[in-house]
Amino acid sequence: MFKLIRNSFLYLIVFSFYMVQATANSDVVSLFPIEHYDQKITSWIKPTDPNYNKPLLSKEIQEQRLKEFFEHYFGTMSPWSASFVNRLLEQSAPYNLKALEESLLNEFNNEGKSDHAIGYGENFRPYSKQWIRKIAQNIDLNQLDNLTYQSTNRAIAIDNLYARALPTHDVYFYHYKIPGQGYPFDNLQESALWAGTPVYILAQTNDKAWSLVLTPDYIAWVDSKGIARTNNNFVQQWKKAAQANMAAIIRPQTSLLNQQGQLLLTAYVGAVFPASRQQNTIHLLVPTANSQHQALINNVDVSTQQAVLMPFAATPHHFARVMRHLIGRPYGWGGAYFYNDCSAELKSLFTPFGIWLPRHSSQQVHVGQQVDISSASAKQRVDFLLEHGKPFVTIIYIGGHVVLYLGKFLNPNNPSAPMAMTYQNLWGLTPRASDKREVVGGSVFFPMLLEYPEDSSLISQADKSYFQIAYLDETPNLLHEFNSIDIKSLMSPVNN
Structure with a gap:
């Protein structure tokens, strides 16, 4: 806990440095006037709606979702499953633990990197080769050879933890003058691991301060003091x-x-x-x-x-109950400060309803029946969403970002036209020149408009590289993806 407090204090120092720089470089960061869009829950989820207490999922689907959730946490796809862990450990190079951990060390090594690819610390100075070498020596990659499942390596998180790509609390920013980089985008920060989550200990650093763990969602390094080993009885x-x-x-x-x-x-x-x-x-x-x-x-x-017993009945009323405590919370890249980024927001929101979502935004759409209309124009995409979107159970992946569809409403900028309202945790919007970010910085109700009158240069979320829709009230057409082991995906940063 002391390390987390110390780390949070460090982040506050970094925040002050970067906010000063952001002020001095107004071309890189500005604030989007989110106050132009109503943030009251009752404006978008109305208690007077006749469907307010109507189930959005059939009983069969919700029961199936809960079983899937249990399997990921405690069953056949759990870190406590011997067969699941063995399948992971049996992978061969270049997709085994040792090769991928070595790849991560190379990724965060500044040697031979271009200016745009160099990582910086909280003091604005690039990391030296001694920095990454010290981390590598503490890991000792040879311990990752010939691993086998050991029941004594089953463990559980006893505190909320930062999940890190490498065993260090040091931040790793790209240059703050690059739009969309610098604070708060610490590229070593993968996620937040909640207390009560089952894990399997794959390795430890030489100083025993860090443990490499398999969680129900990813593989990452966590503070060893924040987990406890379990025995068969537990x-x-x-x-x-x-x-x-x-x-x-x-x-x-x-x-x-x-x-x-x-x-x-x-x-x-x-x-x-x-x-x-x-x-x-x-x-x-x-x-x-x-x-x-x-x-x-x-x-x-x-x-x-x-708290609620799972599965919480999936009604608009109950979604509003959960959103009431999430709306307006700051954006937290990779779970920084135990806030959410876009995918963590949806994962947190859907968990009470017994719906397991992967941690990465690009994978979340595979949990439901998927429709990919990425080849359509922005207008065609919005029109499709307005016609075929199902409120509260439709998520849309737009490339590095995921949002939840809430329904069709009147456009406040043009009351004669309909708009698609979404719920999302959004860092910011990008202009077509990609020379800055207009920051929202939190969980918000946000319309998917073709153009924003506040700044017509901003790229619409309907005009991104992807537009993949998933209906969570239907069984997925790509379920097999979650029955296979992809260590590279598990070890990749999961912070968007």
Whole structure:
């Protein structure tokens, strides 16, 4: 926890440096006037709507989704599954752990790189070869040879953690004068790992400070103090309880207190724990560690305003309940400060409904029935979305970014024309010259317009390189992709 506090303080220092620079370079960063667009939930999800409490998913589909979720966390595609881990460890070069870890070390090595590809620290200075060499020596790649599954390497996150591409808290920015780079885009930051998430320990650094772990979503380095090893008894008890009931946190920064009123940890939207419903509360099983850093189970009670049993009925009303606690939160690249980026926002939003989404935006559309209309014009794309989009269960991948469709509404800039309203966590918009970013910087209701009157030079989100639509109320046509092992994808940065 001390390291996370120290790391957060470092980020605040970096933030102040980069905001000064951004002010001095107004051509690179400006603020988009998001206040021009109504951010009240009741404006877009109306309690008076006759469909407000109508299920958006059939009972069969929602039950199927919950089973898939369980499999990724605790079942056949889980870090606790011997067969799943062995399939991962049996991969051969160039797609095995050692080769890919070596590739990451090369990726973050500044030697021989062009100016645009050089990485900088929080002091605006490029990293030296000694910096990457020290990290490589601490990893010791030889330990990744001939790995085999060991049940004692099963573990669980006992705190919220930063998932890193390499075992360091050092930031790695490209030059701040490159539009869309610099703060907050730390390229070593992959994701946030929530407490209660099962993991498998693949390796540790020589100093034991970092552990390379397989999670239900990716492979990354995490602070070793934030995970605890599990034994067979813990795993069986945890899985049995989760199979009976799981609960998802729906309010950020929910304090989880033990029976003596002591704070165990702070939970965020999308964190999942085995649970049972009491009269007016939800009873959670929460992991902690003993003095040998073995996992223990603690009992925690939270209110029904802080957590829900999964699957939460997928209605507009319930989506509004979860969004109420997410809307307006700042953008967090790769889960920085435990805020969300675009894909983490949707993953957090859909978790209470028992819908598992991958961590990477490009993969999330494969979880539903997919329609790819990337070859269509921007107008054709919007027209298709307005005609065929299903509110709350349609997500759209537009290349490096993913959004949720909320429905057809009147355009505030042209009341005679319809518009597609979306919910998304958005860093900013890019002009056609790509010489700056107009920053939104948070989770917002945002219309997908062909042109924004605030700045006609901005590229419409309907005019990006991709326009792939997925219906989450239908079974996917590419399910086989998630039954295969792609270590390269698991180890690639997952922060968009």
